Amino acid sequence: MEETTLTVESENVPGAVVLRAEGEVDSYTAELLRGKLSEAFGAGLPVVLDLSAVEFFASAGLSVLVEYHLIGEDRGVPLRLVSPRGSVLRALKATTLTETLDLYLDLDAALRG
Template identity: 45%
Template sequence: MSTSDLLTVEFADHPGATLLHVRGEIDMGTAPILRQHLEDALARASDNPLLLDLTAVGFLASAGLALLVEFHTRARDTGRVLRVLADGGAVLRAIQISSLDNVLEVHPTLAAALAPDS
């Protein structure tokens, strides 16, 4: 687990997936914390999907959007998939306004992200 005043990131082992729970705000100041956890998650020897749970994130700035695109590409290049959990609010709005919902796999719940047709 990594914690700053504005961002908390926790790994959670889940059958068939690598799951990162993120809480707080993702901006230029906190993005390096998330970057390190995403690096660690991709470094794990696995072909499981990488699930990034942003349902408890209240703010997603352009630095966070850039990380999503970067790690979507990096995951794909290593044969993995990045799935983003966003159930509405500021995070989903930021993803939709930037048209990244056309690029990223965005799911409203963990169950939807893990569904066989995902």
């Protein structure tokens, strides 16, 4: 059985924390995404999650996004998603989360908010 992989890099930029995810988000890797989002939200700055390099996105990942969208609303810290495409965008559309979450075409637009 092939192991799924996910990497999430974090970078502090003026006025935001940027997370860049690459690989697959599924039931095995969603906890890594949750942990990185938790760390990022600790800064109290807008969190920009770049999903452009994510190839697969399962329901476990959707749960993490909803969880941190709600945490962000409670704390006044926005979660902004960059460039979801492919399976990520299909999953967001299928669950109508495209109407709830803040989606941006590129990193610059997300940073401007």
